[in-house]
Amino acid sequence: MTESLLSADRLQVTFPGRRGAPAARAVDGVDLDIAPGEIVALVGESGCGKTSLARTLLGLERPTSGRVTFAGEPLDYASRALKAYRKRVQLVLQDPSGSLNPRHTVYEAVAEGLRIHGYAGDERAAVADALSRAGLRPPERFFLRYPHELSGGQRQRVVIAGALVLEPELIVADEPVASLDASVRGEILALILKLREELGLSALVVTHDLGLAWNIADRVAVMYLGRIVETGRVEDVLTSPQHPYTQALLSVLPEAPGEPVVLTGEAPDPSRIPGGCRFHARCQILAGGEAERAGVADKCRTEDLPVLSGGGASQVACHWAAARVAAE
Template sequence: MSIDRRPAPAPVETAAPGTVAGALSARGLHVGYGLPGGRTARAVDGVDLDIAPGEIVALAGESGCGKTTLARALLGLERPTAGTVTHNGSPLRYKTKALKAFRRKVQLVLQDPTGALNPRHTVYDAVAEGPRIHRCGGDERERVARALSQAGLRPAEKYFLAYPHELSGGQRQRVVIAGALALEPEIIVADEPVASLDASVRGEILALLLRLRDEAGLGALVVTHDLGLAWSIADRIAVMYLGRIVEQGPADQVLTDPRHPYTRALVSVLPNSPVPEPIVLEGETPDATLIPGGCRFHLRCQELASGAAARAGVDGACRGSELPVLRADTADRAVACHLHASGSE
């Protein structure tokens, strides 16, 4: 196995096609962590991504691929080691005052509503906390009631004096979403927003996010390992593997005609999958401190193992001589795969 020990590479050659000058963008984004022994974990390693108002983008991939780190960098919670995050075309500044203004427009929705809510605070106080911190003007009670109603808790006044332990899991997640909506954001970043919920209420929360997109023009980045969820909710999907986006495009295209071998493996296990047979990936995702050279998926790639890459003459590039970058596949999608680029899939 060849190991890429070079410094982090320059930003990817091209942004994914179909991207727009959205409210929230990343360009050539890298996030690395220094570890004992002089090692560096390259959690995010050259990512371009856009999230525009009025669209839902799903960021999908296995655990450990860098999804949450990328989300945190987009929120300004992690400072990138290279590349830029922009909001409405302006680079994100990491001064306290600038970050405070930014976070009023780009809000986080956490995975675990129970952990996100203070058990000693009423629903009213939980939703009002953000507007108080940001010193939003106007009638606080009206703002809280409007946010709770938008989140589907009606009549809002019924919930004002309730405590988290008195609510169901779905209601607690709606309170967390209401806390974000109280600041009237342009974008929300939701990290596994239904992972901790019962199956019976997951659909309700997903329907809520779709309604907020359609009625309020809210944009959302939904971080998930569940492509079935992405299929239900996303306008666009970005599939991430070991710190890089390997396929990106409209949800219906990516999920009905996956091109990258990793995406095909993920889609193959979905119900009614367009991939004829389930693809079982061998091994685990490599350590982010020991990233393979060439295509970082090559150690697990079913196309390389089957000999398809060798027949196309790209197996050497896959194994170590060239890092694949996102290249236009159609007008609005991109794939980072040597074999796909060769036209021999």
């Protein structure tokens, strides 16, 4: 794998508990690398730590331990350094209606980043170019429009244009198509792929939807309770998932064979992460006796698993999966 553009190294993010409660470990030991021009999908249920990890990679949260590096340099949290960093790494939010000021025109929304960063070039040309790249053509036709005058897909394109205008090297897209109609989702995903091809743009796409990951990502990282539990090339992970949690997530896709796997209960509280495999209390493999037959049931309940490395090789944090590989 080529040298990483953005890396997380043993990243931990904890939030203090209320009224003396234990601290919540939102991110609990994560290694993750994103190479230049690579699209990585970060997948998991709500509450698994995806957004906390993304915010930390953006410099919006400071890690409790571990570090973030960009282009080989540790992230500097001084205000001037963070401002320069956020020009190179841009956030695209899931709800364009919430992220666009209803009182600002499209032109003002896209130009805002240029003004914050003291852009000295031709502002009008830069805004027009960003809108055009985002698929809003001719761009001048959109300059004086307001968000309420646009469709959902057009609003998302404006948000993307607001990120592109600063010519970032990487975008972090948090559920970029979750609020859009199915007919528009494909257009926005195709746009992100086109931008990667034209600009060499890297992307971290945060989603709960493995189907979206299949359509856009080079690599997928599956997150559960603050830690990445399976990672690898998207074709490998989604055609032959090794972790029971990944198998359960895939089973509910419309095209998945067999019956959906219904996980019992909710994910545990991140302030009370269980011992052993953090998924064992909900694991269909352990509950069905397969882990017992493989001789790893006790390990599942008591023995923690190592943090997966951030690189591109296929990896899984699962005692049962490891026993299957050893038996082959």
